[in-house]
Amino acid sequence: MSAPTHPVQTYSPREFHRQAHDALGNPQIRANFRKAMDGLMAKRRDIFSDWDLETLRELGANIRLRALAKLPDLLERLEANCAANGIRVHWAESGEEACRLIREICEAHDAKSVIKGKSMVSEEMHLNAHLEAAGIEALESDLGEYLVQLNEQTPSHIIMPAIHLNTDEISGILHDKTGTERTRDVDYMTAAARAQLRERFMAADVGISGVNFAVAETGTLCLVENEGNGRMTTTVPPVHIAVTGIEKVVEHLRDVPPLYALLTRSATGQHVTTYFNMISSPRKTGEHDGPREVHLVLVDSGRSNIYQDDELLDTLRCIRCGACMNHCPVYTRVGGHTYGTTYPGPIGSILSPHLMGLEETKDLPTASSLCGACGEVCPVKIPIPDLLVRLRKESVGEGRGNVPGAGVKRAKSEVAAWKAFQWLATHPGVWRGSMAMAGKLKALMPSRLGPWTECRSAPKPAKTTLHALVKRHHATKHDGEER
Amino acid sequence: MTPVKCYPPKPERVYFFGTCLVDLFYPEAGLDGIRLLEREGIEVLFPQDQTCCGQPPYTSGYHDEARAVAAAQLDLFPEPWPIIVPSGSCGGMMRTHYPQLFAGTPQEAQAREVAGRVFELTEFLVHVCHLRLEDRGEPETVVMHTSCSARREMGLAETGPALLGKLGQVELVEQARASECCGFGGTFAVRHPEVSAAMVEDKTQAIEATGATRFVTSDCGCMMNIAGRFEHQKKPVKGEHIASYLWRRTS
Numbered sequence: 001m002s003a004p005t006h007p008v009q010t011y012s013p014r015e016f017h018r019q020a021h022d023a024l025g026n027p028q029i030r031a032n033f034r035k036a037m038d039g040l041m042a043k044r045r046d047i048f049s050d051w052d053l054e055t056l057r058e059l060g061a062n063i064r065l066r067a068l069a070k071l072p073d074l075l076e077r078l079e080a081n082c083a084a085n086g087i088r089v090h091w092a093e094s095g096e097e098a099c100r101l102i103r104e105i106c107e108a109h110d111a112k113s114v115i116k117g118k119s120m121v122s123e124e125m126h127l128n129a130h131l132e133a134a135g136i137e138a139l140e141s142d143l144g145e146y147l148v149q150l151n152e153q154t155p156s157h158i159i160m161p162a163i164h165l166n167t168d169e170i171s172g173i174l175h176d177k178t179g180t181e182r183t184r185d186v187d188y189m190t191a192a193a194r195a196q197l198r199e200r201f202m203a204a205d206v207g208i209s210g211v212n213f214a215v216a217e218t219g220t221l222c223l224v225e226n227e228g229n230g231r232m233t234t235t236v237p238p239v240h241i242a243v244t245g246i247e248k249v250v251e252h253l254r255d256v257p258p259l260y261a262l263l264t265r266s267a268t269g270q271h272v273t274t275y276f277n278m279i280s281s282p283r284k285t286g287e288h289d290g291p292r293e294v295h296l297v298l299v300d301s302g303r304s305n306i307y308q309d310d311e312l313l314d315t316l317r318c319i320r321c322g323a324c325m326n327h328c329p330v331y332t333r334v335g336g337h338t339y340g341t342t343y344p345g346p347i348g349s350i351l352s353p354h355l356m357g358l359e360e361t362k363d364l365p366t367a368s369s370l371c372g373a374c375g376e377v378c379p380v381k382i383p384i385p386d387l388l389v390r391l392r393k394e395s396v397g398e399g400r401g402n403v404p405g406a407g408v409k410r411a412k413s414e415v416a417a418w419k420a421f422q423w424l425a426t427h428p429g430v431w432r433g434s435m436a437m438a439g440k441l442k443a444l445m446p447s448r449l450g451p452w453t454e455c456r457s458a459p460k461p462a463k464t465t466l467h468a469l470v471k472r473h474h475a476t477k478h479d480g481e482e483r
Numbered sequence: 484m485t486p487v488k489c490y491p492p493k494p495e496r497v498y499f500f501g502t503c504l505v506d507l508f509y510p511e512a513g514l515d516g517i518r519l520l521e522r523e524g525i526e527v528l529f530p531q532d533q534t535c536c537g538q539p540p541y542t543s544g545y546h547d548e549a550r551a552v553a554a555a556q557l558d559l560f561p562e563p564w565p566i567i568v569p570s571g572s573c574g575g576m577m578r579t580h581y582p583q584l585f586a587g588t589p590q591e592a593q594a595r596e597v598a599g600r601v602f603e604l605t606e607f608l609v610h611v612c613h614l615r616l617e618d619r620g621e622p623e624t625v626v627m628h629t630s631c632s633a634r635r636e637m638g639l640a641e642t643g644p645a646l647l648g649k650l651g652q653v654e655l656v657e658q659a660r661a662s663e664c665c666g667f668g669g670t671f672a673v674r675h676p677e678v679s680a681a682m683v684e685d686k687t688q689a690i691e692a693t694g695a696t697r698f699v700t701s702d703c704g705c706m707m708n709i710a711g712r713f714e715h716q717k718k719p720v721k722g723e724h725i726a727s728y729l730w731r732r733t734s
Contacts, residue, residue: 017677024681329664333681367675369668369682370542372635386583392544399544418540422548425503426555428532435507451676455683456711459508466501466510470529473514 011340043269061381064317081219095125111205117233118142119210141229156336207233211244247316262379266321324374346374358405365391512724530559571633605642620732630702667708
């Protein structure tokens with residue numbers, strides 16, 4: 001079998017329509033996502049089957065809401081308790097600032113090689129490119145991230161970054177980029193990647209990881225993972241830098257188990273992950289391993305702006321499980337790259353406009369049929385469809401105007417069309433007349449209605465409207481009663 | 484999560500809100516819904532000044548316009564009778580989104596009161612009328628497609644199938660991925676036509692794979708989409724609103 005070719009592709013949310021067109025026309029992408037999403041949906045359904053899921057979701061939502069309600073206070077407590085534990089805390093207002101802070105820590109240790117655990121916020125701020133520009137090599141150690149990096153792509157899913165690739169494609173990438181023997185044996189490939197990464201863990205100067213839950217009351221950083229690469233990243237190199245968005249803080253240690261239970265089951269259908277790391281300090285006197293320094297970089301990057309709005313605030317509840325994308329009929333068909341954002345799928349469509357602005361992302365809030373599957377499965381009950389509608393409102397300039405790029409889609413013609421619709425629907429006599437007229441003139445109705453009729457027949461107005469049918473029906477009945 | 488709804492006893496009268504899609508494209512479905520209610524001894528009031536629930540501008544982000552349209556409907560139901568809507572989509576708009584849309588306006592209380600009286604037709608037939616049906620039709624296999632709004636916004640995944648289950652001669656078969664959206668989504672089908680097309684293609688394939696030549700739905704948006712796709716492909720599968728299907732087989 002010939003090696004699949006993998007041209008370097010870049011994606012932009014501005015190109016959503018073109019990228020969707022390409023993905024829809026790519027049978028491999030369609031099949032890979034459909035199969036993977038069907039599997040993930042079934043696993044989630046099975047594992048929650050003997051749980052009181054609604055009670056657990058309610059609990060999860062309330063834990064996150066309580067944390068957000070106290071966010072400024074919790075962040076200060078987190079900083080104080082981390083500092084007391086010997087973890088150095090840094091604040092970054094933007095992704096660029098976070099990159100700079102991380103680079104400076106690396107440079108202070110003369111670091112040339114960085115090993116990375118999985119971190120979506122580092123993807124969001126393009127950390128790898130920033131470090132590489134400064135002559136620091138950053139290698140991803142999560143298997144999916146490693147494959148995506150080898151293939152010069154970005155993750156297509158927040159939990160399973162290489163979900164767009166099938167076994168043959170992965171084999172081709174490992175062969176082309178690392179000389180691994182071509183095979184369909186998944187265990188062989190995993191072992192090969194493991195061996196390749198193992199050397200790099202030993203040689204890395206700095207380990208960089210994300211954070212799933214940062215516990216304010218104890219100053220503990222929790223990291224959820226399956227491959228042990230997170231533990232290696234955070235224990236082997238002499239310096240560990242954890243980077244996270246400010247919303248990941250929770251108040252108490254006891255808040256973690258319910259969120260963890262929801263996270264693993266919603267994400268991959270697992271009762272627990274293979275590894276659950278709780279990082280509380282650097283190596284202590286007398287200890288034989290662990291990093292000598294631990295840093296925590298707290299990134300705002302638009303989040304405090306979301307926080308100001310009592311409705312949009314719900315966006316920050318997210319625990320990044322990916323269940324919304326797994327259940328999204330749009331994501332399932334177009335895949336993650338089509339969105340052109342770090343966070344794809346429904347959560348991406350409500351988060352990315354705040355991170356990138358609505359000019360860039362204006363096609364994302366509309367890329368949903370509002371079917372509600374995302375909101376139904378969200379473990380912390382984020383009302384995703386309502387937030388999509390809110391962002392549509394912001395896009396057309398009828399919101400509060402506090403989202404970057406608000407009003408970008410306001411078009412005079414569309415406003416006029418809705419105003420006309422409003423006028424018609426608030427003048428019942430004219431409405432009835434128009435509806436009746438549409439039925440009478442149906443021969444004049446176009447049989448092609450733009451994109452609708454590309455694949456469907458045009459709906460035909462009925463000869464008689466319901467208004468008229470009911471009138472006639474009541475008259476007949478009345479006559480009947482009189483006779 | 485749909486709150487648990489306490490159902491009232493069967494009333495003497497109800498209001499019927501036909502919806503604009505039914506009014507224009509599927510008026511018989513609306514009339515059949517009215518007939519089913521009347522057969523249960525309920526007088527059906529149809530306010531002639533009704534137009535549209537306001538959902539199209541609402542989901543497009545034009546909330547001032549949606550509010551104006553919705554406000555024009557609020558006064559049409561002055562008596563405390565239930566308001567029956569033959570659509571989960573428009574029913575969900577009125578029940579779930581009217582209170583949000585009018586929050587903080589002088590009509591908030593009225594919107595809440597109206598929303599509390601809104602019932603989707605199959606919901607009302609099952610839970611309030613406790614409908615009994617005598618099937619007079621030929622044996623037939625059908626597929627039910629429950630709209631996403633009925634299923635998720637109104638929590639009514641079961642009422643359509645429950646009604647079809649009362650038809651002795653009808654075998655109800657389940658399509659693969661029954662809970663997946665058909666791809667209509669109102670303006671979604673126009674703004675993202677290619678994605679929508681891929682979704683409806685999969686939906687028609689799932690329905691066709693059951694071997695049934697008829698699908699029944701409680702939402703005319705889904706019907707327009709799915710049946711439109713079948714018709715375009717010149718496939719023999721037909722769609723029918725559940726009200727018409729029930730009336731046709733039992734009258």
